[in-house]
Ligand code: HEC
């Protein structure tokens with residue numbers, strides 16, 4: 001009697017486990033009219049379970065066993081928010097942008113580059129969407145307009161002008177230092193203010209050189225990076241930066257700049273931010289910082 005009961009438990013467990021392996025029975029139409037088969041979702045689940053679950057969690061809530069103590073928490077997929085998309089933040093991103101974060105990782109975080117096969121990448125992306133069906137399911141859901149970086153008005157030949165202009169846009173019309181830190185002294189700041197037709201100031205705001213933490217929809221405060229000190233997670237070159245600035249960072253205070261400032265201004269700021277990133281860990285950074293004392 002005892003033996004058969006044990007046997008029954010084993011059989012039941014096998015059946016239950018088997019069912020879990022084939023969790024999805026129905027095909028789904030995702031945002032953007034993407035047809036995804038149950039087979040793809042089941043395959044995506046197996047990829048996720050093997051590689052992603054330790055951080056992103058069984059339920060996709062970002063609370064996996066390896067997530068404790070990570071400075072940037074793993075994304076909670078239940079919220080349906082993607083930070084580093086290729087559409088204006090707030091709109092639904094294309095799979096390409098998610099695939100890029102998988103392929104290249106998010107620099108400076110625990111999210112490393114993954115060397116997955118294309119089929120694995122696609123399946124796991126579709127699977128993580130199932131944690132937020134409200135966001136992603138339904139053929140009526142549209143993806144945002146894809147932002148591409150193919151109209152650089154400067155190019156290498158006019159890099160210096162781009163950086164100069166970017167510095168003005170950053171501290172002037174865009175006021176990036178209202179969240180990020182500033183990188184000019186009082187005299188330079190006043191020159192910038194005058195050039196955009198504003199009044200000079202007698203002193204800089206007391207938090208001008210400080211990072212201002214920002215609330216987010218992700219459930220934690222996010223940090224606008226100091227480009228000469230922190231890693232920029234989703235962008236390494238001017239083109240990447242153009243896309244990040246135009247698109248913003250989903251669910252955070254970092255706005256989509258496309259349509260708010262001119263396109264050539266976004267390019268100029270991208271060159272300027274890149275120039276700040278380049279002095280990270282070099283004597284030039286020390287030199288720049290010494291001018292603000
Ligand atoms: C070692 C922990 C770890 C593992 C393993 C891991 N991630 Fe992440 N992942 C993170 C962290 C941390 C972030 C958040 C970084 C941030 O907010 O800047 C993240 C962010 C993401 C994002 C959000 C990108 C965005 O633009 O919002 C996606 C998508 C993602 N991970 C997918 C995956 C997939 C798929 C796997 C498995 C192939 C995986 N991750 C494995 C830690 C991990």
Ligand code: HEC
Pocket residue numbers: 083084170174175176177178179180214222223224225231232233234235241244245249252253254255257269273
């Ligand atoms: C209202 C506040 C705010 C303003 C204004 C703002 N940012 Fe941000 N920015 C943020 C926050 C918050 C983050 C970090 C979001 C996150 O990744 O969690 C960020 C992130 C970034 C990133 C890094 C993205 C990455 O891949 O890690 C760049 C680059 C950036 N901002 C550039 C700019 C520039 C240039 C301007 C001005 C044109 C600007 N920001 C204006 C709040 C702001």
